[in-house]
Amino acid sequence: MFAVYAKEPNPDDPLASLTVGERPDPDLPEGWVKVAVKAASLNMHDIWTLRGVGIKPDQFPMILGCDGAGVLEDGSEVVLHSVINAPDWHGDDTLDPKRTLLTEKYQGSFAEHIVVPARNVLPKPAGLSFAEAATMGTAWLTAYRMLFVKSGLRPGQTFLVQGASGGVATALVQLGRAAGYRVWVTGRTEEKRALAERLGAHQSFESGARLPERVDAVFETVGKATWGHSVKSLKPGGIIVVSGATSGPDAMAELQRVFFLQLRVAGSTMGTREELASLLSYVDLARIRPQIGAELPLEDAERGFRDMQAGETAGKIVFTR
Structure with missing residues (x-):
């Protein structure tokens, strides 16, 4: 074959x-x-x-x-x-x-x-x-688990997605907007940021830019290139949900900020069969494409x-x- x-x-x-x-x-x-x-x-x-x-x-x-x-x-x-x-x-x-x-x-x-x-x-x-x-089975399932299983966020709260144009990132934008979160993203180029806004992001920022305010959660798939910015962008008690490190791991993990501000870091890998079933039902009901x-x-x-x-x-x- x-x-x-x-x-x-x-x-x-x-x-x-x-x-x-x-x-x-x-x-x-x-x-x-x-x-x-x-x-x-x-x-x-x-x-x-x-x-x-x-x-x-x-x-x-x-x-x-x-x-x-x-x-x-x-x-x-x-x-x-x-x-x-x-x-x-x-x-x-x-x-x-x-x-x-x-x-x-x-x-x-x-x-x-x-x-x-x-x-x-x-x-x-x-x-x-x-x-x-x-x-659905990899990128979107990963995003679904990060947002709805791991983050603990409530609709109305604000999250940041690092790296606006990848498969998991675009899924997070679309899922989050449909579920009633305020969605911010970063992107390396104007084209990538514009894409995220077309998909539903409320605001987009250049990579590493200072945000108007700190966020409740950051979703990370990039790693070394964005990790410091992710930690600095969180409110006290906020959470980073990480499912990848495409730019490599970061040896400088900002641990002082993590413990002083009582930040949380949650790993997330793929998702379960039941979560995939829920995701398929959700995108069908919400008419998300x-x-x-x-x-x-x-x-x-x-x-x-x-x-x-x-x-x-x-x-x-x-x-x-």
Whole structure:
């Protein structure tokens, strides 16, 4: 079958390992289902996989793609949940010590077909296209958990999103505006800030700019480049919810400010199957449509990878079949 895959780990030049070509058709274990992939969205996790982060060398070649949407063999339209748990696990999917994501142990969604455990597919809302639904399982689920599960915010409060144009950031803007929060964002360029305002941000600011007032929460996916600004932007008792560090970790964690102002830092990773079900219901009821920055045929995947690596994004990059 046709697929986009990492042929080997390459920490220094990840795109040199990106391969477009044929891979064997997947076997179908008992209790798993086969999905004909119609759309799959690109995530930073795919760049990390190319680098060999979170995956053992003997797992290569590895088909990339953490999430997607497609059709079961009986014709049902579904969305993928990419957190795969141990068969005997009960509880929060994200806390299972034996959990794995697609592309870490099991082959991913950038292919004609993918096989996943039966519990890892959910019905696709009729109001979402396959391309829109393909953004839900990673970026939007991450944003949903950050905002509604981890932050403890109430509608009417103010939060700041660092880095206005990425997939998680644009999802936070759209989810937060629809739920009644005051949404502020930062962005490196005027175009990125304008995009955030079109999606619902009440105000946008240059990266590192002094804010009109401190905020109740900051949502972080950037890391080193924005961490100091995030800590300084919080009200006493405020919270930073962090789900990534695309610019690298920060060795200067502003710990004095953290303890003196009693700030809280909460980590957040992906989300549960139940949270994905709630997210799909929410976007359908609220008629929210995710921001797709580029929709490309899977054959042109390298172009999407290069844009993501360069930070040239305006929402999610989606590959379609």
